[in-house]
Amino acid sequence: MSKNFSVFLNVVLLISVAVLYYLHFSSLNKTADAGTSAADSATAAKPKVMMPKVIKASKIVYVNLDVLSDKYEFLKDVSKSVQAEQRTYENQYQTSGQKLQEDYGAFQEKANKGLLSENQISAEQDKFAKRKEDLDQIQRKSEALSEKVQAITEEAHKNLATYIKEYNKSGNYNYVLAYSEGPLSPVLLVNDSLDITNEILDGLNAQYRATKKK
Numbered sequence: 001m002s003k004n005f006s007v008f009l010n011v012v013l014l015i016s017v018a019v020l021y022y023l024h025f026s027s028l029n030k031t032a033d034a035g036t037s038a039a040d041s042a043t044a045a046k047p048k049v050m051m052p053k054v055i056k057a058s059k060i061v062y063v064n065l066d067v068l069s070d071k072y073e074f075l076k077d078v079s080k081s082v083q084a085e086q087r088t089y090e091n092q093y094q095t096s097g098q099k100l101q102e103d104y105g106a107f108q109e110k111a112n113k114g115l116l117s118e119n120q121i122s123a124e125q126d127k128f129a130k131r132k133e134d135l136d137q138i139q140r141k142s143e144a145l146s147e148k149v150q151a152i153t154e155e156a157h158k159n160l161a162t163y164i165k166e167y168n169k170s171g172n173y174n175y176v177l178a179y180s181e182g183p184l185s186p187v188l189l190v191n192d193s194l195d196i197t198n199e200i201l202d203g204l205n206a207q208y209r210a211t212k213k214k
Helices: 002-045 065-071 073-112 118-171 197-213
Strands: 060-064 175-179
16 A cells, blocks of 8 residues: 555656646746747837938038128129119109198198189199109109019029039039028038138129120
8 A cells, every 4th residue: 555655646746747847838938928029019119220321521612691792793783773773762752742742731721711713723633643643653663672672682693503503513512501690590600611702702703794794
């Protein structure tokens, strides 16, 4: 009986060891599977980061718009013309407006005193209406100068862009920036060694002088 019991006990121990062995490695497999799943999930959740594109060093220069505005002869000439035209309109408007006001005041005084007939009043009112229309026409011409200035600005920009494009055929720059010292300039700092303003200015002025001679 003791022998049978001993055999029975050994069988139970073997079964117990087998169960423990199974449970142990089953647990490891589940842990490994869970780790793999978690890693896969993390990999799937994290987007791929592409390798940066290799870019060669850029060649950058700039043009000072403040200098161009002061020294580009095309802009200087047309600015003088526009300013002279503006002064002419202002003087005409002020002189004609003041005279119209004085004459209308005198007319009202005569009309109130009964010194004018109805026909005279009607005729004078037509004359004043015509003079007021002439005065308004002067004002409209003065206001239209803003459109002329806009057209001049666009032409100057076109001249600049065209010349720089031709200039860059030998320069081979990647960027030609427009710099201004004003508060709205997007470029806050420049290196003076990158300034090509004088070269551009000389070329623009030479082209303008050739155009004036023609």
